[in-house]
Amino acid sequence: MDLKEYLEQTANQVDALIDRYFGSACDNLGKASAHLLLAGGKRLRPAVLLLSADAVKKGSSIDLQPAALALELTHSFTLIHDDIMDGDEVRRGVPTVHTRWNEPTAILAGDVLFASAFEFLTMSDCPDNAKVRATSMLARTCVEICEGQHLDMSFEERDDVSEGEYLKMVEKKTGALYAASAGIGSILAGGNPSYSSALYHFGQGIGMAFQIQDDLIDLLAPPEVSGKDQASDIREGKKTLIHIKALEKGYDLSPFKRRLSPGEIEEIIATLKKLGVIAEVQGIAENLVKTGIKRISILPPSEERDLLIQMGDHFIRRSY
Numbered sequence: 162m163d164l165k166e167y168l169e170q171t172a173n174q175v176d177a178l179i180d181r182y183f184g185s186a187c188d189n190l191g192k193a194s195a196h197l198l199l200a201g202g203k204r205l206r207p208a209v210l211l212l213s214a215d216a217v218k219k220g221s222s223i224d225l226q227p228a229a230l231a232l233e234l235t236h237s238f239t240l241i242h243d244d245i246m247d248g249d250e251v252r253r254g255v256p257t258v259h260t261r262w263n264e265p266t267a268i269l270a271g272d273v274l275f276a277s278a279f280e281f282l283t284m285s286d287c288p289d290n291a292k293v294r295a296t297s298m299l300a301r302t303c304v305e306i307c308e309g310q311h312l313d314m315s316f317e318e319r320d321d322v323s324e325g326e327y328l329k330m331v332e333k334k335t336g337a338l339y340a341a342s343a344g345i346g347s348i349l350a351g352g353n354p355s356y357s358s359a360l361y362h363f364g365q366g367i368g369m370a371f372q373i374q375d376d377l378i379d380l381l382a383p384p385e386v387s388g389k390d391q392a393s394d395i396r397e398g399k400k401t402l403i404h405i406k407a408l409e410k411g412y413d414l415s416p417f418k419r420r421l422s423p424g425e426i427e428e429i430i431a432t433l434k435k436l437g438v439i440a441e442v443q444g445i446a447e448n449l450v451k452t453g454i455k456r457i458s459i460l461p462p463s464e465e466r467d468l469l470i471q472m473g474d475h476f477i478r479r480s481y
Contacts, residue, residue: 162464163471164468164471164472164475167208167212167468168203168204168205168208171207171208171211171229172202172203172204172208174207174226174229175204175207175229175230175233176201176204178226178227178229178230179195179198179199179230179233180199182230183195183199184199189262189266190266190269190270190273191273193258193261193262193266193267193269193270194270194273194277196255196258196261196270197237197240197241197252197253197255197258198233198234198237198274200252200253200254200255201253201254202233202237202253204233205339205472206232206233206235206236206338206339206342207229207230207232207233207342208229208472209232209339209342209343209346209364209469209472210225210228210229210232210342210343210346211225211226211229211346212346212465212468212469213342213343213344213345213346213347213350213352213360213364213465213469214346214347214349214350214352215463215465216347216356216360216457216460216463216465216466216469217346217347217350217351217353217356217357217360217460218350218351218352219463219465221287221349221350221351222350224285224286224287225285225286225287225349225350226285227281227282227284227285228281228282228284228285228295228345228346230281231277231278231279231281231282231299232278232338232341232342232345234274234275234277234278234281235275235299235338236338237274238271238272238274238275238278239271239306239338240252241257241258241259241267241270241271242267242268242271242310243310244257244267245257245264245267245268246310246314258270258271275303278299279296279299279300282295282296282299282345283296285349287349287350287351288351291348291349291351294348295345295348295349298341298344298345298348299341299345302337302338302340302341305333305337306333306337306338308333309330309332309333309334309335309337310334312329312330312333312334313330313334316330316399316400317398317399317400319400320415322400322404322405323405324402324405324406327400327402327405328369328402331369331372331373332365332369334372335368335369335371335372336364336365336366336368336369336372337365337368338368339364339365339367339368339371340361340362340364340365340368341361341364342364343360343361343363343364343469344357344358344360344361344364346360347360347361355459356459356460359456359457359459359460360456360457360460362453362456363453363454363457363469363473364453365453366449366450366452366453366456366473367449367450367453367472367473367476369446369449370446370447370449370450370473370476370477371476371477373402373442373445373446373449373477374476374477374479376394376401376402376403376442377403377439377442377443377446378479378480378481379391379392379393379394379401380392380394380395380403380426380429380430380433381430381439382480382481386480386481391423391426392421392426392429395414395418395429396417396418396419396420398415398418402442402445403433403438403439406438406441406442407433407436407438410436410437410438412433412436412438414429417429443477446477447477450473450474450476450477453473454470454473457469457470
């Protein structure tokens, strides 16, 4: 099975669980909680969890479907709250929860998913001590996600954000949930501490690379490819790694915090390429994935380990 086929199969499995548990909500809060879940998604975090489980114990993923759903619920909870903070009106092609209902309902919908994630995590068919360790990891991860979001927000008021600070923010905001997906998959499947640690850090690295690639896609991909407004990060003045590396080379992107024409965006991209900024940022993402792949070389050879390696590569090659 190739990665594309595996991801499609996993997405279908997760979608079926979502429909089973959230598809028939009747009250407004239930509908608001299910809104983004039912709007689709790549279901990448559940896929990482299930692959990690099977990489340490073949066939164990069949008992961990509720845990896979738990990771998707956690992700959706963060999206609902992020959309409120960012004032975004569209997500996954549908109105955001706070736009469709209102902010108080959206906050509660996110809280429902947050609590439900822990409930589903405990529904996996595995030893209780493994569930306790997994629950602890997910709880710590949720704290880190909040810390990462707060760091990201604090950067908006600063002009001196360093590469190290950006990477720490990305590690918490995006890397942490991928790390937990891989680590929890191993823990629930009975993986030894070395395997679980290797998978946790693999997930963290590819998750950080995923976010850096997102920043590149925002700048480089035309709207018809990405489905988003091109160069929105620059227009909004976000302190991405692209912004930080450009400033290091004497190219300040702050004056472009305004509406940009297609010609201006092309000129910015050309300048960043000439300065070597794009190549340098891509190199950082690639190194994060390479380091992650090296870590899981201690796992026994398997189809699932190969798919995890392919996923890391996919995270830095994708165009949307």
